[in-house]
Amino acid sequence: MAKYSTILDILNHRSQNLPNQIAYTFLPDGETESGSLTYQQLNTQVRAIASHLQSFITPEDRILVVYPYTAGLEFIASFFGCICAGAIAVTSNPPLNTDAIAKLQERVESCEPKAILTTESFLQQIQAKLAKNPDLAPKLNQYPWIATDKISFSEALEWKEPKIDPDTLAFFQYTSGSTGKPKGVMVTHGNVLHNSEIIYQSFEHSPESQGVIWLPMFHDMGLIGGVIQPLYGGFPVTLMSPVALIQKPIRWLEAISKYKATTSGGPNFAYDLVSRQITPQQLKKLDLSSWSVAFSGAEPVRAATLERFAETFATCGFQKEAFYPCYGMAETTLFISGGTKTKAPTIKYVDAEALAENRVVVGGEKNRAVVSCGWGWLGDEIVIVDPESLTRRSEGEVGEIWVSGAGVGKGYWHQPEETEQTFNAFLADKGPFLRTGDLGFLQDGELFITGRIKDVMILWGRYRYPQDIELTVEKCHPALRSGCGAAFSVEAEDDERLIIVQEVERSYLRNLNIEEVVGAIRQAVAEEHTVEVYAINLLKTGSIPKTTSGKIQRRLCRRQFLEGTLNLVGQWQFQTEKGRVSEFAGTVLSASQNPKSKS
Secondary structure: OOOOOOHHHHHHHHHHHOOOOEEEEEEOOOOOOOEEEEHHHHHHHHHHHHHHHHOOOOOOOEEEEEOOOOOHHHHHHHHHHHHHOOOEEEEEOOOOOHHHHHHHHHHHHHHOOOEEEEOHHHHHHHHHHHHOOOOOHHHHOOOOEEEHHHOOHHHHHHOOOOOOOOOOEEEEEEEOOOOOOOEEEEEEHHHHHHHHHHHHHHOOOOOOOOEEEOOOOOOHHHHHHHHHHHHHHOOOEEEEOHHHHHHOOHHHHHHHHHHOOOEEEEOHHHHHHHHHHOOHHHHHOOOOOOOOEEEEOOOOOOHHHHHHHHHHOHHHOOOHHHEEEEEEOHHHOOEEEEOOOOOOOOEEEEEHHHHHOOEOOEOOOOEEEEEEOOEOOOOOEEEEEOOOOOOEOOOOEOEEEEEEOOOOOOOEOOOHHHHHHHHOEOOOOOOOEEEEEEEEEEEOOEEEEEEEOOOOEEEOOEEEOHHHHHHHHHHOOOOEEEEEEEEEEEEEOOEEEEEEEEEEOHHHOOOOOHHHHHHHHHHHHHHHHOOOEEEEEEEOOOOOOEOOOOOEOHHHHHHHHHHOOOOEEEEEEEEEEOOEEEEEEEEEOOOOOOOOOOO
C-alpha cells in the first residue's frame, strides 16, 4: 500500500491515478441503482462542498452530516467534504420522528456545529417536523442548514488544501448515550489510516476486491468498513440502505450474488435473519461463491448462527471458511481484533457455570460455545485485566478487555472525566490502555468475548442502553407508568433478545387492552431504536423491583422474568415453530392465573 498521511492524501491519489474507476454504487431500495461515483466525480463533489465550507469556517470547526438512508452518495461526498475543508465531520442518524429530533438536538449541543449538511428535500422534511416542535426548532435553527445538492460543482475550483496531518481530528464517532449525554469519540487521520491498514491486511483486500455493505454509514462499522476501507484499498463497493435489509433481508444476499462481492458482513443478527427467512426458491437463485470474507462483529458472534448459515447456504457456494469473526468499537476507530482470512472460526466449548464466575473450563455439563475474535494486528496490544484490582489476568482467566494501539481515539469530546476513566487506564508496568467495558479471555493468543461489565445490551449490532428504551416505552401509551419499567436482554433462540418489563397505571388494570398496549410498545421501540422486542411483561401497579432509593433493579427484574415470578397482569412473546418466527396473542392474567397477584 502507498504511504498516506491523511484521508485527503488517499482522495487525491485515487482521483489522480484512477479517475474513471467507479468507487461507490448505491441501491436505495436494496435492488435498483440510483447512481454511482467515479473517483474523479467524487473528488469534484468533495472539493465543491469543502470550498463552500471554507468560505465561513475556521480549522477544526465541527460540521454535522445528517442525511436520509436513501441519500448514500450525497452522504459520502459531504462526509469527505468536511474533512477536506479542514473541518471535523460529525455524523448522525436521520431524524425520522420527534424523539430522533430530540436526539439530534443532543448531538448538536454536544458538538456545537458551525453548520448542518443535508439534502434539500430532507431539509424540507426536517423543517416540517420542527414546525410541530416549537421547543426544538429555535435550538436547531440557530445553526445554518446547507443543502449540499444545491452547491455548484464550479465551487471546486476555489478549494484550498487545508493544513492537516496525522494528528488532526478527522471526525467524531458518537456512542449511544445512556443518560441523555452522548459521547463523541475524537478520531484523528492517523487513527483512521492505522485502522484502515489493519482491515486491509487482515481481510487480505486488494484492488480486485468487491464490497457489498448495507450497514448505516453514520455508524462506525458502516462508515469505516463501507465508506473509508474501499477508498483506502482502491476497490469498488456497492452500498444499500439498512432499511432495505430490514424490509426484505434477501436483498443483501441478492446484491452479493449480483455484484460478485468478495467482502460483506454485519452483526450476528443479520446472518440469523436471512437464515430463518430464506425460502427454497430464493436459495436456487443465489450464487455466494465469490464471498471470501463474511465478517461478523458489533455484537456477540454466535456459533449456532455460523453453523446454521453455513449449512443453509452451502448449496449456493458459501464456504464456512469465509466467516471472519472480529471485535471492535467506536473508541478504537473500529477494528480491535480479527483472525486469518483463510482459517475457519475457532470455537471453544466451555463450562457456562464456571464462566459466570470468570473461570474458563473446557467442557462441562452445561457448556457454552464461544467464538474466537482473533488477535490484535500491527502492534496493537490486548490484555485481560481484573476490573477491580486492575491487575493482569493469566491466560484462560476472564477479565475486562483492555487495548492499546495507534487506532485508539483521543478521548471523548469535552468530557475529560470520562476520557480519563476510559482512555487512560494503567497497569503497574505499562499504559495507557483503553478500558472496553467488555469481558473476555485470551487462550493460545486468541481473544474470546464472554460478556459485558456495563449495563448495556447489544441488539441488532448496536449498543443499546436500557434507559433509552425504557423512556421510549413509558411514553408510548397512557396505560404505562412513568419510571416503572425495565429493559434488559436474555439469551433466546441462539441470540440476545430484548425483554420489556413495565408497570401498568392502576386506572387501566380493570380493562387492560393488552393487544393495543403491546402494539404501541413494539412500534415505538422499532421506530426509535430499530430493534425487535422479544417479550413484554406488563406488571401490577407498584410491583416492579426497585432499590430503596427508587432505582429500577434491572438484574432482579431479569432474574424474576426468567424464574416466572414477576407480578403479571398481561404478557406477550414471540414463539418460533420449526425455526420460523410466528406471533401468539398476548394474554391478560387474572389473579387466579398469576400466583403473584394480590386481590
